[in-house]
Amino acid sequence: MHLFLTYTIFGLVLGGVYAIAASGLVLTYNTSGIFNFAHGAEAMLGAFLYWEVRYGWGVPTPLALILVLGVFGPLMGGLLYLVIMRGLRNTAEVTKVVVTVALMLGMLYLSEWFWNPQTDRTVVPFFGITSQVKILGADVTTHELIALGTAVLIGLGLRLFFYRLRIGVAMRGAVDDPGLLELNGHNPERIAALSWAMGSFLAVLAGVLLTPISGGALQANSLTLLVIDAFAAAVFGRLRSIPRTYIGALVLGLAASYVLAYSPKTWQWASNFRVSLPMIVLFVVLIVLPQDRLRGASVARTRERAHLPSVRSAVIAGAALVVVVVLLRQLMNDSDITTITLGMTFAVIALSLTLLTGYAGEMNLAAVSFGAIATMVSYHIGVTGHGLASRSTLWGIVVGVIVTAVVGAVVSLPALRLRGLYLGLATMAFGVFLTDMVLMDSNPHRIPLIHTKFSLFSGGAGINSLVIPPLRIGPLDLHDGTTFLVTATVVFAVLGIGLVALRNSSYGRRLTAMKDSPAASATLGQSLLRLKLSVFMLSAAVAGLGGVLMSMALGSVTPDNFSIFLSLSLLMLTVVAGISYVSGALMGGLLSGVGFALIVSTFHDLASRHGSVHGLFSFLASFATVTPALIGIGVGRNPSGSVHDFVDSYRSLRHRPRVLVGGGAVEAVLYVLSLTNVLGHWWFAILTSVLVMFLPLVGQMSDPARREQEAAAVPLELAGIDSPYSDGLRAELDRALGIEDLLPPERLARSRRNGRRSDGSGDRSMTEPLGAGVGDAGT
């Protein structure tokens, strides 16, 4: 009884802190439509800052609290809104997710930069550890009482705020219609900024309260993942209701506390289980939640755009990629090859995101975790031989990929009935669950009936890692680095071409229809569930394949190799590059597999070699770790991704073969110089990127048709009235109206022969039709 009481109180306290965090999340989500993945990171920064002020600077507790809770928290939230979140209006859900994910990663790196994770930092409970009271015979620290009291006060305070204050009512109104709020004489910007300030305050408050309760030192990662506990609670309140969020948080806190109290000591996995509890609760809640209503009226026009390549050009690009990689291979040494191979396997994983997010508009925040499943399966059933002679078999990979697809179905099924964001949350919860629970399973269990010992993620003797040998299929042996690199590239190219073909098929069009308007797509008789499920399974399979290849490239993998943060940064970089493009996946994969690791290690090398400017270089190294996050945050400004801009800029070169040939010739010269060691490899890389970036510019400067293009700056509906009606203009109008889709092929061919633009039909733009405006030109 005594034990029960103690743990009940502990559970309530824990639940109270979760509730504080979760209500902040619900608040900002409702007023701005942005689900803040950085919420836990804000709590983490707040906790670290509190430690710094209180113990680092030695400021007395009350003053430290005022500084951190009263000033830093609200200020951070308000600034985040004004600088970043405000720019996210009319962007797709994935863009919003990526920006906040980038923010989360950025804050995490920032904290590691400021506060070395190796140092232990403990926060003493308020009034000290010995300050306790007895409640019905159970000892409760004053800190815990304060936390519980604060949670109750916050709950009541929010209730009063939302129902008794006009600005609170206005905040609720902003959820429905910010425009109408403005017509009523309120400033929605100010209201949204206030809600972000409040949300951030609540996050920081939860962060400051939590650490002394759960005990131990401050840990950036686990505090950041507090967001998952918060969203399990928030999902319980359907991301809307704060009272229900409170109930969810209390259930969560109590459950965690009871597991801690009553699980037998022999269950080694119980502590892992406790960590994973929020994820499990999240899944259960997702299954129970009623289906979301489809809202047809609120189809938002988003700012994301993409061009769709034809299969033919995809084949050409794929072949070109393989040739380029083979050529580059000549310039590389062995360690470079391994790194590039790793990048290429990441690119394969990123392809799963192109399919799922770019084409179908759904989200997977744990792509790399799906790779872990395929890796485990292929380790357990697909390895032949011993020691250095051991090889993975094709059979193992095939079964691994199939199992991954099935697991993908199981994970996504409960969330697919709901809005896209829920799927994102479910996958993230799954990813964390996998690394916390499944991949930690290194101690052998005795399997009951067959009496053999077995553990999911261990190469034996309790070691928490797996050795994945290279693949051999007949004569093809990936033991050789070059063979592996070329094979990985070919796999990427083939899958990429497959994706483009898929996108061009009727299945692909259905996916796009679903992405643009689920409601309209459902009224056309599509089964959204079947469509979503199939695309998710397909994408999980691709991620699984990429994951096995990644594990092979690494040789030996630990749970860290499948960390959720890796999945998140891969998603982020792929969105930055252009999530709707296969080339975006290539760039995103290479960047996360190679790019930043290379830059950071280069700076670290430089720092250790040049003692005198050590500070500068290690600053640059730290800064480089934050850069990807900064780039990710910037995606709000350019949500279509950089590949999109790139494609746009090269589009203008299509009818300028001379510029292209010239550029190719220069590049060939560079290559030969580099091959013969006249030019250093770094110089080759730098000059090549300069060439690639500036070629479109060169093309534009020397373009005879430039004047015509400038004429096209006249609004389309006035073209032909305010500016001469030229062939180029007609092509432009055709494109805007989507006429290439409508004309029979023979007429299309004829008009293309006449037209100045001589590109392929795959050049269709998915830009929204300008039909409404253009119609006027005829009258």
Next chain:
Amino acid sequence: MTAPVTDDGRPIEGGAEPILELVGVRAGYGAIEVLHGVDLVVPRGSLVALLGPNGGGKTTTLRVCSGLLRVASGELRVAGRTVNGAAAHDLARVGVCSVPEGRGIFPNLTVRENLWLATGTGVARDRVESVAFDRFPRLGERRNQLAGTMSGGEQQMLAIARALATEPVVLILDELSMGLAPLVVSALYETVAELASSGISVLVAEQFAKTVLPIAQSAAIMLHGRVVRVGEPAAVEEELASAYLGG
């Protein structure tokens, strides 16, 4: 009490000065221009009907007038002052009250909370409630009901109650009739007529001219983002058919 207006919309010498005025306004959504130079005048104290087929740009024009959409070029004037670029909430505070297309209410707030938000323009809460409940006793009965659960007509009453209570200088209404029974519509327009006769200037957009022309002092036809005809209601009515059919 027909306001003296010439054919191109300018007030005749000696007529009431314009309270709301658009001069050569161009505006649109992103790269798409929807209004290609709109000229429109609402003289003080009169009710102007903006007519025209679907997609003509009426809603866009009203969004410009209320400050929700920016003027790309041209001028928006309120009481003679140019207010290009003013935020909608600032315009609301100087007396431009706008009821948007669809239902101008917050469906997930109660009737009382909706009215409370109407005080954003500076009126006292008590006053808003007493005016609204006096004029529409039905709203009083449903004061604590979620606005979104009321009938369409009641929702529209609530939207108009805001205009009644906040005593705006200009009232802008967009398709009050949308989706409502004819009887409800004529009741709503009776209220609008009362408001107009109490001295408030009104700009009403309607697709169905019959409902609004009888109470209007002047009418404008909007087609393809331009005002193509301005005149007395009776005169404009004759040309309407050709505006809808031809172009």
